Amino acid sequence: MSEVNDIKSYLKSLGASKVGFADVHGLASEFIDLPNGISIVLKLPKEAMQLVKDEDYEAYWKCFHGQIDKLTEMSLKGEEFIKNQGYDAFALTMTRNECDMKKLLSILPYKTIATKSGLGWIGRSALFVTPEYGSAVALGAILTDMPLDFDQPITDSECDECTNCQEACPVDAINPQKWNDRLNRSDIIDIEACSEYIIGQYKAGLGCTKCMSECKLTLKYLENDSND
Template sequence: MTDNLISYIESLGVSRLGFFGAKSVVPNNWKELEYGISFSIKLSEPIVDDIKSGPSKTYFAHYRSVNYHINEVSLKIVLYLQKMGFKAVPIPASQTVSEKNEISGVFQHRTAATLSGLGWVGKSGMFIDDKLGPSVRLGTIFTNMKLPSASPVRSGGCGSCRICVESCPAMAIEGKEWKAGMERNELYDARACSDYMKEAYKDIGRGVVCGICMSICPKNHTSNK
């Protein structure tokens, strides 16, 4: 049954795929969904390479179309699982459910991806796929279909690199090496990042994208592609 699911998901055009045991991380309202699926979609390299000094309108359009694709893939996986008699919930590709105290969605995709063994979190707070680098966007599904669990990745691999820390125009990145379980705000200030984008890039993508820390990351060029 798992092999059929893998074949189906791969046929939907994902770049990478992994499974994880979700018992300890699934949001409380879905506690019966103890397994998770994480997948990534690789962004266009020339578009990402082009935003080292700030986002472009082409990047914003690409970002939106990849998010749209992730939501479609997630929905198709959920429908497939439901047809097989299981329950499943897709996490939106990009969603802010709380702006008051902390900017966040219902679940962080990077947590699912690290638990699935697909990569680690960089000093910038970005997920860095161990094969594709940081230029990916992620999708997550919770389900009650029993799935094999991967070995989670528990520590970052930035080492002495500080390129994103020194390149962030909002000075939002602290420069600490990631360890599993670390709060996001120990790595970077999401509020400072968001406020900077809203002001500096309001005419490009309505101030919701930047991407400099992704574009300048050397893991774009050293990861195995």
């Protein structure tokens, strides 16, 4: 399908680090009935992780939201690109996919589309993890009726026995149970303890990204001398 190759190449030309395709039929039916999902992964700059290490959260969040702005622009341009080919599309931007901060959950979680697209898995921390960048990533998505060649979903954790994120959690919210797509999120993380702490940190102008920055694969990404 030339359109599939075209949209993937187009999104990568805009700066996407990884792009994948998934069957999301029925998952977004409460607000839009489009059966196919395009997952967009954008790696976080290595400098952002250094800001976390330095506990310069003001600069970190400025950098992070800059990446979200890039994802929003990519998604909207991708939506327009698809519509110009005669299909329907809906860029799942942060504004359109509003997050409930108490539940730390979007209407349609980007992580769900990303795992179904085979781009990574859910770590012990409940963060999305990629083999290339660990959890130092931001996620976006586009829903569409464009025919797509779906990627192979990842349904089980590919973390080894590393417990870095669990040990780094300041409120012991991370359970020993590894993720698989048959579990509930509550099986792997105490989301109430996590959200209460995170909201408190945000109000104080701080943050909590220890589970992300201490991820074994995040550290490997940071140690890599190349730009990837």
